[in-house]
Amino acid sequence: MKPRSLVLVTVDCLRADHVGFLGYSRPVTPFLDSLAAESFVVPNAIVGGVPTYYSFPAILASRYPLAMGRDLVGLVPDEVSLPSYLKQSGYMTASFVAANPYVSRKFGYGQAFDTFCDFLDQEMAAEATFYSKQSRTFRAVLNRSIERLSRNLGPVGTLYDELYFRYCQLAGPSVQSLDSLRPFPSADAIVDRALEWVGSVCPSPFFLWLHLMDPHAPYYPAEEALRAIGATAVSPSRARYLNSYWNRRDLGSNRLRSLRDAVIELYDGSIRWVDMQMARLVDTLKGLQVWDQSALVFTADHGEEFLEHGARFHGPWTMKEELIRVPLLVRVPGVFGREVSKKPFSHLDLAPTLLHALDLAVPREFQGRSDWGEWNRREGWERPAVVESTECINPDQPEDRLASRVLCIRDSRYKLILRFGCGQEQLFDLHSDPSEMAPLPADIEKPVRRRLLEYARRHIEGAQRIDSRKHRLRARSRELRIVLSKSAPAD
Template identity: 25%
Template sequence: MGMKIIVFLLFVIFSIILIFYFQQINPNYVCKDCNVILISIDSLRADHVGVYGYEKNTTPNIDRFASESILFKNYITQSYLTPVSEFSLHTSLYPHQHGLIIPWPSDNEYKLTNPPVTIAEILKSYNYTTIAISTSPEFKVFRDFGNGYHISNFSYVRDLPVIDEQLISVMKNKKFFLWLAIGTVHAPYGKYVPEEIQNKYENLQYRGLFKNKVINLVEINSIYNYTYYPLYERGEWLERNVSENPVQLNQDDIDFIVAKYDAGIEHMDNFLGNFFNILKSAGLEKNTIIIFTSSHGEELGEHKYIMHYDIHESEIHVPLIIKHPGLEHKIIYTQTQSIDILPTILDFLKIPQYEKAEGNSLVPLIYNEDPQFNKYIFIERSPLWEEFAKTNTTFLPHIDFGVRTSEWKLIYRTSRDFEMNNSWWGYISGQKIFVPEFELYNIKQDPKEQKNLYFDRIDVADRLKTNLFEWIKEKGIAIFNRTDIEVVKIFPYP
């Protein structure tokens, strides 16, 4: 009898200690009924943000915001295209699962037959007032981004959004979820940026090819391997203008384009500085979780082209900064991914997890970095330009994959033959563009992915291939066999 009492008392004491331990470790992450603001920038790569190491002062307000927040240094998007990667964030599903894998629909409007549940729909069911404000035209065209919102304003114009008094009043008087999507950084670079900001970044002595041009998608898609191939628009398509000779570019030309891109970042940062001040003046800081990220990054010549086209680090490594009223500043180096955002929001709000979510809540990581957390991140690439350069047919079932660890990344080109035969860059240059089946990069030593180590480190490649092939098999990816996806047009991409 005495032994049973002792065992019972020990159990009670142990339980009390355990409860006290977890209360001490995890006392502040729950923010039940807190407001949530999700800020999604379009085309902002991490290494052009101050707190991610950029030497230019493009983001003083974001940097200040990060100093009071949790800064995730290795956040990866699930793909490289705005609608594809952003929908993974909103659904916690991989692109092949959520089904939104086309770059632009033929009739400028697209809606999935069986759309998955989004974070807005979940929070709406928990009595949140849901608001969407977007200046990324993709979100107006792909109608499923509007699912679950009480209030929405989706614009075709990539300018800064408007935060008016009516919106502030709603935010002050309602429990709300605000998705703020900003398209200003996306091409056309610098179009909506005041001249005084552009002059801070541009070489004012520059007199090159792009001096008096708008750096839009026609200009960007004329550039490959430091050569400018003149294009012209024929209906809804771009074609090579063979009557004009290619122009050799130099570093000053590329620097001018990058300067326009950086000017857009500062313009966006100034807007956010004002927005954060509005939140503070309205007394919303104390009960609002703010998540700042980007749909994807941007290529600026590292792989011979400009814009976003592939799943290289410049295009999938983006900022993630979370400001939480109950959590202090911290820097987290463990890799995280788009599909982790939805489970994290639900964890913060103490809302039951969405059973179909593929991602993991970041809450445990905030308290204890774990090298096994997201040990492997999987990325998907559906085609962009190459499907449409010469073949106005169907969106064929061609897809590439990537698997990433904290040190290595393997890219598997399942569609290499098709890509080589239909490459946009091959079309404008008149060259055969070689596409390797596998690419292996040491992203710690070579973050710009300049040296393919596939044949030098077969041991690492084989390990990553095993994990990637197991994941493909586990997910039952059937996109290889799909031939029924609708006809789409790619140009002009907005």
């Protein structure tokens, strides 16, 4: 029997090596681990782009993020996507996104959903905006100016940085709980709203997409989740200190490293909270008697770095495994799941594979292809995964979107990273160097380098054949309409 409904859960910043079903030793995902036993588990799922704003076009519309040009971010107006296609096929559609502005109406994500809630209009935990509030005050601006000047003062400047940081910690508002510090709605709030919606539409077939932000920095997990992973008790002010310290730009890796484990413990606690809410989601779907007719997909938009290569968070251009490899679990009722091939599976192929599982045709606009047959036959596939990005860190600014391209070609063993801005080309052998500590010298593995470069060339040429002028114009006018509607005076 083919599933009648589809639930897609995406988690921000969740790396593949931090879930139990892909080998993580800390007990952060006991529920998902049990679900994995009856699911297809993809050990090497690779995103289509990094970070959020380059990842979702591949997940939702099976399209490379830069295929229509760098200036076009998100889904284009009326783009054929998983939700639009399912809606057209008679599904009720809804999305609940935990206040990530890059997955909002401005970037086209509201289209095709009967119900779309991005939680951006809600006043989130006031104290959680501690950093941004601080950064806007006159005193903060003055202090930052002094800080910049003090950089030229050698040890005195370093001392000033340290004193200023400690002063900010003492001067910040007192905090009562970890919950009050969190700048995003947590997974329980998103799941609550989603379940309310499912209750209102079942037994009609539905497509439900949830995007959870819990493991996104700053890391403020629910205390219950921290206890569940056996973490050291952490007070709200300590958690704020850890996050502030981790966010410092004036410290080198060595000093940051001293608190790395404590920060990762907070990150892991957030993952456990996601797992607990996934258990509640599935439990309620069972209660509503829709679980036996629903497929469920669990994945992430990209991972997170914890100084493995000197960086933190999820800056777009490093393309390291901790950023591009994500968990992917697909549970389809009546199908006995298993671990699929270890070949890299691109998110680009996810939507076609899911449509195949739902017994629906794949729209010709999709750039990916279905691997549903290969999954069921336990076969592999030969094409590498391609990851696209640019060095843009603020797509809200149209001029920033034109930052230099970064391209990654990842096959089962090798990974080629091309940074077009500085002309850098790096080839890694993931078998002999799984941590990607040293790119291969230019005269080693020349045939591999040539093969992956050729693949990159064909990929870029393919993108140039897409005529995106019409889409570009419509996408720009959509953004302008949204900006203008926000700046219009209230009646």
